[in-house]
Amino acid sequence: MLPLQRQQTGTSTAPSQRQSKRFSVAAMYMSMGGVDKDDDIDDALAKAQKHLRFLKAAISEQSKHNFVLEKDVRYLDTRIALIIQNKMGVEEQKDIASRLDEHEAISETSFPDRKKTDLYSNLFFLLQSEPKHIASLCTLVSMTEIDSLLQTVMFTIYGNQYEQREEHLLLSMFQAVLAYQFDTTLEFSSLLRANTPVSRMMTTYTRRGPGQSYLRETLSHCLNDIISNPQTLEINPMRVLIETDSAPDMTMDQAAENPEVIAIIEPRLRTLEAICENVLSTIINSKSIVPYGIRWICKQIRGLARRKYPDAPDASVCSLIGAFFFLRFINPAIVSPQTYMLIDKLPNDANCRRTLTLVAKVLQNIANKPTTSKEPYMASLTPFLEVNKNRVNKFLNELCEVPDFYESLEMDQYIALSKKDLSISITLNEIYGMHGLLVKYISDTKDVHLQKVMGDLGTCPALVPRAQNATIDLSLFSQWEASVLNESHSDSGAYNGLSLLPDISRSDVVFMELKTILINIIRAFPPGHPILTRPLRLRSIADFAASSSVDDSGVIKRGIKALDLLDEMDKDEYADDDKFVLVSEIENELSQLGSLQDSVEQEAVSLETVYRVITEQNEYLRSQLDTYRSYLNNVRSHTGSKKDRKIVQDDTTTATTPNPLLNPAGSTSSYSEGLVKKYNVTQLMRDGVILTCSLPLNRVGPSLVFYIASPAPGTFVLALVMKGRSDPVVTVDFKIDDLLEIADQEVDEIDLQCLVLSVKNLQVLLKREFDRRR
Structure with a gap:
């Protein structure tokens, strides 16, 4: 709504200091929409606001989908690398590919019961409203756990990316995590540069809607120019030497001094500098549209660095800010613009991709200390780097010049207590996953409320299968604050967390709520309606609305509520002064509705572009998964042979008797078409496959x-069978890339309760016995 200064201008005749304080609170309150919903108002502003809310919700939801798909792509990147490294066939990852398909019907048995649901509602309200708990988790979890945690935190708990309270709480969590990082990092040079859960968290934050919008608006034009005008700008002397087709046997130093190489590189350097200058100037000139949250994080980095290392020169502090802003935010988008949907066509030309990489290197070297020791050829750009160093440092310092939000966050928190519809959309596995991490890492918390909720919840449920991983709307409320509120206002029927603020009286709350309701009543009537004649008569407006014959229950309810609040206001000793100020503020607000509508519509146009971009990004990520799926299917189709599809019998055994491995109890599928082999347990122990x-x-x-069965290439079922028993003693199924990943994590053993297997020797056995390419 209105900026505070403009509202104060319209009410300069305020008779008391108490009221001047109220204007400030009222401005914040109105900016958050107050407690009165306007969903049933149908004027042009309301329609624009509803469309804007839709776009914000859609962007938040789509951002979460994209994050999950990016996580899947990253996961498959790792798996395929392991497959190539080990030269073994692999079964397609059905659990990952199933994200591309419709889920099966959700089983109701997956839902927690009502008591558990209420406890989870309390838990997630506590986690959302007190970021210190999530901050503790972020500093404790492993790299393998961080993505799931970030998914829940950034796209669910704080998933409403354009809601002030959630954004400020998320930033408060960042502050705590960054403070921990500064306290525990031993060397200044290592701060914010290592690949840690904290660095992953910072990168993920920049990938949310506001960050994507900024990158699109700032970098698209520059990057499209580079893609549309492909040039060979390689400046590495060894690579340039190869281009000449007369590459003699030279060292890097010799190539750098070669006259022919120098003649090729010189004009390229000038062209590369011109491109970098264009990109750099565009970024510097975009300071005013950098998202507030990203600027605020820069501010925290600078403040922590100056407190922790008071003797550090300003250039070193700026390098830390640059490590976040350029390394984690800007450069990934430059190196891989297609992933961010910043370009109109893919940079298929290798020269374009190399140019983008060089531009990112230059920007990083300007913002950071040069890395020419690792890449000596970059030393040729030292004059350009030096000329722009101070310029970039000035920009990074100016990024930090943003106001804090703590005063408004306190207000946000109390208003949240008054909302009866505060909720998050969350999956069962996000609930159970967060529960599990809390049990694992901070079960010994000294926080009384968290300790109580965790104790009542008890053991963490196991994650459910994907087909049962339902999404539910989890209402958020605090059992402790709610009881305080009810006790405080049981006589008046009011339920408003603002009353808990020590500096805000009940009359202030009445003033703010009444203002919101009356403005929404007035908006429900057409312009020029007789009841709206100036000066406004508040009680007449409320009475007319309460007794209105219009078919609008919302107007009638607001009228009745306004009359009740006016009656309550009349009991206050400042009633006349309050009404005078209230009329003035309402008239001031109404006069600004037109400009507010323009502002809302302009923001909607901008967000429509963001929504289109992240939708395109979603399609791009899905196409990547489809490509991986095709690759894995191709691997499978080329690793089998007809000979291997028959059952291979042991030399001393005739496999004519059915066994539990081929048709497990309760199974609707048969492995009889696959490859089955039978082994003597004692022999496997001698070979070191079975350790104990x-x-x-x-x-x-x-x-x-x-028994070891391979029902499909890359898929295995292991079973220990005892003669005379219908069921195996132990059965386990897995895919070969699961085993490769375990080995890659340097895990040596697989514990099957009664058996312990050697990862390395089992891998050797499977490769020897089941490799289809022999």
Whole structure:
């Protein structure tokens, strides 16, 4: 709504200091929409606001979908790298690919019961409203856990990316995490540069809607120019030497001094500098549209650096800010603009991709200390870097010049307590995953409220299968604050957390709520309606609305509520003064509705572009997953042979008797078309495949048979079968890339309760016995 200064201008005749304070509170209150919903108002402003709310919600939801898909792409990148490294076939990752398909019907049995749901409602309200708990988790979780945590935190708990309270709480969490990072990092040079859960968190924050919007508006034109005008700008002397087709056997130093190479590189350097100058100037001139949250994080980095390292020169402090702003935010978008949907066509030309990489290197070297020791050829750009160093440092310092939000956050928090519809859309596995992390890392918390909720919740449920991973709307409320509110205002029927603020009286709350309601009543009537004649008569307006014959229950309810609040205001000793100020503020607000509508519509136009971009990004990520799926299917189709599809029999055994491995109890599928092999347990122990067996081999050893089945290439089922028993003693199924990933994480053993297997030797056995390419 109105800026505070403009509202004060319209009410300069305020008779008391108490009222001047109220104007400030009222401005904040109105800016957040107050407690009165305007969903049923149908004027042009309301329609524009509803459309804007729709866009913000859609962007927040789509951002979450994109984050999940990016996580899947990253996961498959790792898996395929392992497959190529180990030269083994792999079964397609059905759990990942299933994100591209419709989910099955959700089983109601997956939902927690009502008591558990209420406890989770309390837990997530506590996590959302007190960021210190999530901040603790972010500093404790491993790299393998951070993505799931970030998904829940940034796209669910604080998923409404354009809602002031959630954004400010998320930034408060960042402040705590950054403070921890500064306290625990031993060397200044290592701050914010290592790939840690904290750095991943900062990168993820920049990928939300506001960050995407900024990148699109700032970089698209520059990057499209580079893609549309492909040039060979390679400046690495060794690579340039290869281009000449007469590449003699030279060292890097010799190539750098070669006259022919120098003649090629010189004009390229000038062209590259011109491109970098264009990109850099565009970024510097965009300071005013850098999202507030990103600027605020820059401010925290500068403040922490100056407190922790008071003797650090300004250039070093700026390098830390640059490590976040350029390394985590700007440069990834330059190097891979197609991922951010910043360009109109893919940079298929290798020269374009190399140019983008060089531009990112130059920007990073300007913002950071030069890295020419690793890449000596970049030393040729030192004059350009030096000329622009102070310019960039000035820009980074100016980014930090933003106001804090703590005063308004306090107001946001109390207003949140008054909302009866505060909720988040969350999946069951996000709920259970967060529960599990809390149990694992901060179960010994000294926070009384968190300790109480965690104790009542008890054991963490297991994650549910994807088909049962329903999304639910989880209402958020605090059992402790709600009881205080009800006790405080049981006589008046009011339920408003603002009353808990020590400097805000009940009359202030009445003033703010009445103002919101009356403005919404007035908006419901057409311009020129007789009841709206100036000066406004508040009670007449409220009475007319309460007894209105229009078919609008919202107007009638507001009228009745306004009359009740006017009656309550009349009891205050400042009633006449309050009414005078209230009329003045309402008239001032109404006079600004036209400009507010223009502002809302302009913001909607901007967000429509953002929504289109992140929707295109979603399609791009899905196409990447489709490409991976095709690749994995191709691997499978080329690793099998007809010979291998028959059952291979042990030399001393005739496989004519059905066994539990081929048709497990309750299974609707058969492995009889796949490859099955049978082994002697004692022999596998001698070969080191089985490390230990807890069963008494001297008694049951001859009765034990170890089966390995491969129902499909890259997929295996292991079973320990005892003769005479219908069910296996132990059964486990896995994909070969699961085993590769375990080995890559340097895990040596697989514990199957009664058996412990060697990861390395099992891998050797499977490759020897089941490699389809032999």
